[in-house]
Amino acid sequence: MISVTRDDFDVNAVIDRVRRADMGALVTFLGVVRDDGIEEMELEAYEEVAVKELETIRDQAFAEFPIGAVEIIHRIGRLRVGEDILLIVVGAGHRKEAFDACEYILERIKHSVPIWKKEIGKDGERWVPGESFGGDP
Amino acid sequence: MLEEMKREMQVRVRAFARLREAIGGDLTLEVPEGATMSRLLAAVGGTSEQAGEALFEENGELRGYVILMHNGRRVRRAEAGTLTLADGDEVALFPPVAGG
Numbered sequence: 001m002i003s004v005t006r007d008d009f010d011v012n013a014v015i016d017r018v019r020r021a022d023m024g025a026l027v028t029f030l031g032v033v034r035d036d037g038i039e040e041m042e043l044e045a046y047e048e049v050a051v052k053e054l055e056t057i058r059d060q061a062f063a064e065f066p067i068g069a070v071e072i073i074h075r076i077g078r079l080r081v082g083e084d085i086l087l088i089v090v091g092a093g094h095r096k097e098a099f100d101a102c103e104y105i106l107e108r109i110k111h112s113v114p115i116w117k118k119e120i121g122k123d124g125e126r127w128v129p130g131e132s133f134g135g136d137p
Numbered sequence: 138m139l140e141e142m143k144r145e146m147q148v149r150v151r152a153f154a155r156l157r158e159a160i161g162g163d164l165t166l167e168v169p170e171g172a173t174m175s176r177l178l179a180a181v182g183g184t185s186e187q188a189g190e191a192l193f194e195e196n197g198e199l200r201g202y203v204i205l206m207h208n209g210r211r212v213r214r215a216e217a218g219t220l221t222l223a224d225g226d227e228v229a230l231f232p233p234v235a236g237g
Binding site: 031043044045046048049050052074085086106109110111112113114115116117118127128129130131 | 151153154155157206209229231232233234235236237
């Protein structure tokens with residue numbers, strides 16, 4: 001399942017939804033709001049396009065790696081330090097493809113999914129700069 | 138000979154992150170039928186001083202960090218001058234993404 005949501009998620013419940021008898025590896029990436037001297041983070045998305053882009057990334061992960069399942073949940077809205085932002089679960093027969101596919105999905109998300117973060121601290125606010133330059137596709 | 142009436146069309150403009158803040162939120166703009174993406178961008182820039190400064194360099198070039206989408210698809214900057222819009226289209230403007 002792919003989702004962009006304001007709601008928190010239960011990591012174990014998502015893993016249980018993914019797991020199957022033929023999967024020897026379930027690699028999980030959990031991104032959380034880091035304490036960089038900030039108090040909160042505001043996440044904003046172009047939701048319809050973000051969901052479509054996540055679906056494309058999932059489909060490409062299936063095309064490139066011998067994996068059995070992918071779940072991606074990206075939260076938006078206002079999140080405090082320590083709260084969950086992103087969950088990726090990849091289920092596969094073996095660990096290597098599960099790790100590789102999970103990293104591939106994460107890097108693609110950072111590069112192309114229209115989501116932005118603003119750090120909010122005592123001294124003010126700052127938009128987190130994107131890792132990929134605007135420019136042309 | 139009758140002068141042809143100049144028809145207008147409505148284009149929805151969505152802006153995100155710091156461009157949303159500069160432009161002041163989503164807009165619905167009326168532009169002449171057959172207007173290009175560049176024409177629309179000029180209209181968005183004309184809505185306020187802040188919007189104009191966020192979108193354009195002093196020489197009038199679109200700023201390097203502005204990413205363009207037309208109905209959910211990325212548009213190359215070089216295409217902006219020739220891409221014609223239609224009534225009801227959605228254009229999105231945003232800076233480089235920073236999710237994950």
